[in-house]
């Protein structure tokens with residue numbers, strides 16, 4: 425930004441909002457910093473919502489993210505941004521007030537995809553995105569009602585794991601043949617299927633939930649193969665959608681299809697309709713449709729990464745861009761972790777982009793796995809299960825290959 429930045433507004437008081445605020449101060453921003461969040465509380469750790477918070481290993485009060493003591497931000501909590509007036513450089517809030525900015529950080533994250541099927545009973549059907557959702561689900565698990573999980577992605581599989589740890593019967597339904605297949609491929613999927621079977625999960629492969637049954641509260645579901653399952657609670661775990669509704673009409677570019685977020689460049693500057701960076705607006709975290717950090721043959725130009733790493737690793741670049749400073753020279757490689765069924769799952773890169781996988785180690789007895797993912801002959805990702813030490817070398821190779829292809833080192 426050419427003029428001096430004096431007032432920054434951050435929309436979204438989650439991980440990305442906090443990371444951006446911290447990075448701005450680290451880069452010397454001494455002006456007014458306001459963070460707006462529509463939840464009643466400050467930033468907290470979402471990954472624990474599908475893991476330790478459900479099992480009770482972590483209490484609600486222990487999920488808050490630590491704030492730097494000298495952050496000097498004004499927190500406007502329990503308020504939503506409803507519109508962005510870029511010409512007037514104002515963010516309009518749901519109480520009719522407006523916040524003026526000369527720098528804006530869009531960090532409004534994503535929301536869980538709701539049940540897409542025919543009308544469901546009003547009680548017993550959950551999604552999982554916020555702390556309130558997790559507490560509601562935890563109460564249902566504590567009652568011990570059989571749980572139906574719709575969707576065997578990361579969140580669905582982690583919740584299945586937590587529920588089994590609590591002794592709750594679980595039916596997990598997915599159109600794929602194995603859990604996590606869409607994200608990690610069939611070899612990893614078979615390892616997870618084995619772990620789930622040993623833990624007593626009833627996994628219904630190649631199946632969809634047709635209807636959720638019950639009058640006032642959930643009693644079960646009808647599946648696409650015609651069978652019925654009994655359940656007192658259901659978790660709909662069908663992914664997340666970026667929170668961009670408040671940006672409609674602002675002239676910022678919103679993506680569609682595989683990248684439905686706010687379209688940004690590598691520095692996380694939001695793009696306008698003309699494809700050029702919009703002045704004074706950056707974005708961070710799950711709301712971003714980012715340029716593919718591993719461009720290769722036929723890969724998408726933009727995608728929503730949706731990992732913790734995205735919200736943290738790009739904060740410095742976004743802060744630098746907003747303050748008109750030179751950014752870091754290296755673009756980070758995405759990474760992801762998950763803990764479920766006693767398995768330490770770690771990945772670097774973007775396995776979902778692969779057109780070929782290579783199994784480096786597969787030891788089902790010790791639940792160990794190392795898989796590399798390739799596209800157009802280049803390494804685009806690696807996954808380890810109970811083999812974390814192997815990842816660093818793969819990350820280094822991804823960086824080397826990317827540099828050799830002329831992309832941002």
Ligand SMILES: Cc1cc2nc3c(=O)[nH]c(=O)nc-3n(C[C@H](O)[C@H](O)[C@H](O)COP(=O)(O)OP(=O)(O)OC[C@H]3O[C@@H](n4cnc5c(N)ncnc54)[C@H](O)[C@@H]3O)c2cc1C
Nearest residue numbers: 436438439440462470471504505532533534709710731732
């Ligand atoms: C259950 C669960 C488990 C996860 N586990 C893992 C894991 O194991 N590993 C991993 O790498 N990642 C994991 N993730 C993903 C990780 O938590 C996210 O990538 C990260 O939280 C993204 O941070 P964010 O700040 O961009 O978005 P969010 O955390 O969604 O925060 C955005 C905030 O903005 C608020 N907001 C939205 N719209 C507005 C508005 N208009 N006005 C004001 N405020 C608004 C939202 O309510 C929210 O508080 C998990 C996510 C979930 C939901």
